[in-house]
Amino acid sequence: MNKPKTGGRVKIWRRTILVLVALYLLLPIVAMINFSTKTFSGGRGLGSWRAIFQQPDLIAAIMTSLELAAIVIGLIFFLVVPTVVWVHLKLPRLRRPLELICLLPLAIPGIVLVVGIASIYRWISIHISESPLTLAAVYSMLILPYTYRSLSASLHSVDVHTLAEASRTLGASTYKMLFGVILPTIRAGVMSGAVISIALVLGEYTISSLLNFQTMQVEISLVGQTDGGIAVAISLASLLFVFLLLVAIPTSMHRENKELESETA
Amino acid sequence: MKLKKLSGSVTALVLAVGMTGSAFVATTAQGAVKASAATSAADFGGMKGLVAACQKEGALNIIADPHDWANYGEIITGFKKAYKVKINEANPNGSSQDEINAANQLKGTSRAPDVFDLGQAVLYANMDMLSPYKVANWASIPASFKAPNGLYTKDYGGIMAVGYDSSLGTVTKLDDLLGAAFAGKVALNGDPTKANAGLNGVRMVALANGGTAGDLTAGVDWFKKLAAAGNFINVDPSPATIASGQTPVVFDWDYNQAAIVAKFAAGGKKWNVFAPAGALVGAYYNQAIDLYAPHPACARLWMEYVFSPAGQNAWLKGGSRPVLLDWMVKNGTVNKTALAALPALKGAPVIATPAQDKQASDYLAANWAAAVGTR
Amino acid sequence: MAQEMTMSNTDSASRGVSIRLWRKHSAYVGVIPFLILVSIFLLWPTYSVVSGAFQDSTGKFSLSVLKSVIKNPAHLTAFRHSLQVSAITSVIGSVIGALFAWAIATGKKDGILRRISLSASGVLAQFGGVMLTFAFLATFGFNGLVTSFFLKFAPHSFFGHPTWLYSITGLCIVYSFFQIPLMFIVFLPTVDNLKPQWREASDGLGGSTLEYWRRIGIPVMTPSFLGSFLLLFANAFSAYATAASLISQGSIITPLGISTALSSETGSNNPALAKALSLGMVLVVVFVMTLYTLLRRKVSKWEQ
Numbered sequence: 001m002n003k004p005k006t007g008g009r010v011k012i013w014r015r016t017i018l019v020l021v022a023l024y025l026l027l028p029i030v031a032m033i034n035f036s037t038k039t040f041s042g043g044r045g046l047g048s049w050r051a052i053f054q055q056p057d058l059i060a061a062i063m064t065s066l067e068l069a070a071i072v073i074g075l076i077f078f079l080v081v082p083t084v085v086w087v088h089l090k091l092p093r094l095r096r097p098l099e100l101i102c103l104l105p106l107a108i109p110g111i112v113l114v115v116g117i118a119s120i121y122r123w124i125s126i127h128i129s130e131s132p133l134t135l136a137a138v139y140s141m142l143i144l145p146y147t148y149r150s151l152s153a154s155l156h157s158v159d160v161h162t163l164a165e166a167s168r169t170l171g172a173s174t175y176k177m178l179f180g181v182i183l184p185t186i187r188a189g190v191m192s193g194a195v196i197s198i199a200l201v202l203g204e205y206t207i208s209s210l211l212n213f214q215t216m217q218v219e220i221s222l223v224g225q226t227d228g229g230i231a232v233a234i235s236l237a238s239l240l241f242v243f244l245l246l247v248a249i250p251t252s253m254h255r256e257n258k259e260l261e262s263e264t265a
Numbered sequence: 266m267k268l269k270k271l272s273g274s275v276t277a278l279v280l281a282v283g284m285t286g287s288a289f290v291a292t293t294a295q296g297a298v299k300a301s302a303a304t305s306a307a308d309f310g311g312m313k314g315l316v317a318a319c320q321k322e323g324a325l326n327i328i329a330d331p332h333d334w335a336n337y338g339e340i341i342t343g344f345k346k347a348y349k350v351k352i353n354e355a356n357p358n359g360s361s362q363d364e365i366n367a368a369n370q371l372k373g374t375s376r377a378p379d380v381f382d383l384g385q386a387v388l389y390a391n392m393d394m395l396s397p398y399k400v401a402n403w404a405s406i407p408a409s410f411k412a413p414n415g416l417y418t419k420d421y422g423g424i425m426a427v428g429y430d431s432s433l434g435t436v437t438k439l440d441d442l443l444g445a446a447f448a449g450k451v452a453l454n455g456d457p458t459k460a461n462a463g464l465n466g467v468r469m470v471a472l473a474n475g476g477t478a479g480d481l482t483a484g485v486d487w488f489k490k491l492a493a494a495g496n497f498i499n500v501d502p503s504p505a506t507i508a509s510g511q512t513p514v515v516f517d518w519d520y521n522q523a524a525i526v527a528k529f530a531a532g533g534k535k536w537n538v539f540a541p542a543g544a545l546v547g548a549y550y551n552q553a554i555d556l557y558a559p560h561p562a563c564a565r566l567w568m569e570y571v572f573s574p575a576g577q578n579a580w581l582k583g584g585s586r587p588v589l590l591d592w593m594v595k596n597g598t599v600n601k602t603a604l605a606a607l608p609a610l611k612g613a614p615v616i617a618t619p620a621q622d623k624q625a626s627d628y629l630a631a632n633w634a635a636a637v638g639t640r
Numbered sequence: 641m642a643q644e645m646t647m648s649n650t651d652s653a654s655r656g657v658s659i660r661l662w663r664k665h666s667a668y669v670g671v672i673p674f675l676i677l678v679s680i681f682l683l684w685p686t687y688s689v690v691s692g693a694f695q696d697s698t699g700k701f702s703l704s705v706l707k708s709v710i711k712n713p714a715h716l717t718a719f720r721h722s723l724q725v726s727a728i729t730s731v732i733g734s735v736i737g738a739l740f741a742w743a744i745a746t747g748k749k750d751g752i753l754r755r756i757s758l759s760a761s762g763v764l765a766q767f768g769g770v771m772l773t774f775a776f777l778a779t780f781g782f783n784g785l786v787t788s789f790f791l792k793f794a795p796h797s798f799f800g801h802p803t804w805l806y807s808i809t810g811l812c813i814v815y816s817f818f819q820i821p822l823m824f825i826v827f828l829p830t831v832d833n834l835k836p837q838w839r840e841a842s843d844g845l846g847g848s849t850l851e852y853w854r855r856i857g858i859p860v861m862t863p864s865f866l867g868s869f870l871l872l873f874a875n876a877f878s879a880y881a882t883a884a885s886l887i888s889q890g891s892i893i894t895p896l897g898i899s900t901a902l903s904s905e906t907g908s909n910n911p912a913l914a915k916a917l918s919l920g921m922v923l924v925v926v927f928v929m930t931l932y933t934l935l936r937r938k939v940s941k942w943e944q
Contacts (some may be wrong), residue, residue: 449803
């Protein structure tokens with residue numbers, strides 16, 4: 001019969017592709033480990049790795065990026081999520097425009113956004129603050145598409161209208177309804193959006209480099225000009241860190257994303 | 266009613282903060298205006314006053330001064346030790362144009378560069394960004410090395426040369442680099458439209474091929490041939506790329522080549538330096554103060570330091586020719602070992618005039634990118 | 641007395657109207673903070689770029705900058721290169737990524753392999769940039785693992801001489817590195833949706849594997865495949881970080897040209913050049929993303 005034959009062939013194809021892809025994914029990791037443990041005279045050592053901690057600018061830049069990620073998460077929790085839920089509940093006419101706004105960053109490349117935003121940040125640097133933490137404002141724009149998509153999936157699967165009605169009739173204030181009732185039920189969507197946002201903030205280079213801010217990626221690039229080993233070491237560490245972050249998203253997220261792909265436009 | 270009261274008190278609070286804020290700015294601005302208008306140490310009441318003013322400012326922003334470029338590292342550490350002031354170093358591998366760009370983009374913030382070290386072409390195109398200042402040793406600097414009004418001073422100079430990893434063979438003339446052994450290995454230190462070293466690299470090749478200091482056509486054509494042969498790579502050589510073998514052939518100043526020779530020797534390898542016959546191109550860099558320097562007193566103190574024997578000898582140790590060299594030899598403050606190690610000049614170097622630099626820059630701006638394009 | 645009463649009646653009536661208006665539209669207040677943030681940091685910059693492309697250095701309406709961009713061969717070449725790199729890497733990425741998606745989709749739905757693949761692909765696809773450049777240099781660069789291997793055994797081969805790294809060829813290879821995982825992530829749901837009943841029905845009616853794919857599998861997946869291809873195209877076209885950290889001299893693709901225009905001296909005095917180049921990029925990306933959205937809508941209709 002056909003079935004056993006095709007079963008066997010499929011398995012071989014599958015195995016070949018998986019092996020090739022595994023090679024493709026693992027090769028750079030192995031290469032980075034190899035590169036970062038080399039010394040100038042040709043030996044092996046952890047010198048590059050230890051040197052990471054001797055780069056005060058690099059450490060400061062990593063701290064800056066982590067702080068930025070924290071602020072962006074705050075903006076997601078206290079501004080983006082409540083707004084999306086609010087529109088979903090109370091302002092259905094604004095749902096389409098909101099979706100368009102949230103997907104706009106996908107159509108505007110980062111390099112183009114920087115061109116438009118350079119003059120604003122020059123003004124902010126002089127009149128408000130020089131701190132690189134002001135980047136959080138533009139970063140929150142970059143994460144909008146991903147956050148909106150995750151939220152949208154969650155909001156479709158949970159009946160927020162009924163929840164809102166119920167909490168209203170039980171006397172909850174707007175604040176309590178939003179943060180005490182609705183937010184916990186769409187928690188998975190919010191968390192997934194948050195994790196992707198952390199990774200995006202940590203990996204952002206275009207805007208921070210062209211606005212002359214010293215974030216992690218800018219500093220890695222700078223270190224790479226003097227010492228390739230250190231740059232490769234810290235790149236490997238960051239890639240692995242983000243990888244572990246993404247693995248930690250619960251599997252329900254993957255299922256929700258699947259539904260999202262098939263039902264949202 | 267409650268809202269009215271609340272908004273009233275908020276307005277009052279904002280006004281109060283605003284007024285104290287502007288008062289604060291006014292006082293510091295006043296202090297800053299004094300320092301940024303100072304044209305010599307006398308305006309501070311002497312060196313002691315200058316040092317005190319700088320220590321009050323607490324920091325200095327420098328840009329595009331790599332530690333191994335003519336031994337800048339020793340000057341930076343020396344300044345920090347002598348005056349206990351923090352130095353913020355930005356973009357060590359930047360070009361002269363990058364320095365000006367940073368000054369423009371960060372104008373008005375506390376991260377703008379305080380001092381520049383510029384090539385001649387970029388310097389002359391941006392004279393309106395400089396603040397005049399005459400160091401204590403002003404009179405000892407040869408007249409041709411400084412602007413009469415103190416806008417800039419030449420600081421150190423060197424000869425353009427080609428350095429290469431000895432394992433690639435021996436280079437006796439420029440056209441050897443067109444050979445197959447150098448495929449994908451030749452780099453120019455900086456884009457010639459932005460960096461002084463890059464521009465003078467092309468000039469050296471132009472002179473070797475019959476061009477002049479102002480007319481770089483022969484140089485650009487040669488690089489076009491090099492790119493067509495697949496030997497030219499459009500990568501900025503940096504300590505990392507040289508160490509990894511990415512850029513084993515580099516067109517750069519002889520003092521930078523000296524640093525690479527030392528590094529290679531320490532690692533058991535050999536770096537050779539070659540300068541084409543009859544094409545001795547020399548150039549000086551120029552120190553100047555940013556007009557909008559956020560730390561004007563420290564900027565001036567830095568100028569004093571680099572034009573003192575301490576700074577000048579550091580540059581001498583780095584293999585370059587500091588402008589106060591003759592003065593130091595005369596009064597005995599020169600570092601004798603460093604002087605002895607300085608290679609003798611094989612003739613009179615060609616030093617471009619500002620007009621020739623402008624001619625060269627314009628030609629490069631119009632033709633360089635197309636000539637070495639990409640495959 | 642009656643006069644007083646009418647006056648107070650009109651007063652309370654007008655107050656009533658304003659209260660009703662407020663109640664009707666008070667919900668809009670909730671979106672004001674978000675709107676302010678979005679207007680300043682997203683909407684205004686977009687408008688500024690698009691309108692600024694049509695201005696000259698004094699701010700008046702003029703097509704001069706756009707004309708100079710179109711006439712300049714360097715900018716046109718960079719634009720062509722951008723399109724080339726995007727097209728080539730999208731083809732490579734979509735084909736290989738689709739195969740990878742098929743391989744994973746036929747496996748366990750909740751398996752660890754699937755989860756690892758999705759996370760690893762997420763990292764490479766969207767958060768690479770500078771780190772990906774260093775990963776690449778460590779692998780294919782001058783002291784890279786693959787290069788050293790080839791130098792030992794096949795010194796004159798393509799991989800033994802990584803001079804192509806800084807050219808368009810190099811960009812194509814490096815970009816494919818993040819296009820393949822992106823395709824995997826975006827296309828996996830489509831392959832997941834291939835219902836096994838279709839395969840069973842096809843087998844039951846006597847069709848071979850080739851026929852199944854030719855008549856059912858591929859036609860069903862084509863709209864989504866094309867949509868994903870377009871997404872890959874827009875992604876490669878907009879990419880900047882990887883190219884910027886790999887290529888330090890010259891502007892061989894448009895994003896690099898924009899950054900040069902933005903940070904050059906003339907750029908800060910006349911931002912119109914950067915904006916004109918940006919306008920070109922925006923037009924391409926918006927066009928591609930619109931096609932993508934339309935295709936996705938078609939897909940979702942089918943998959944219901």
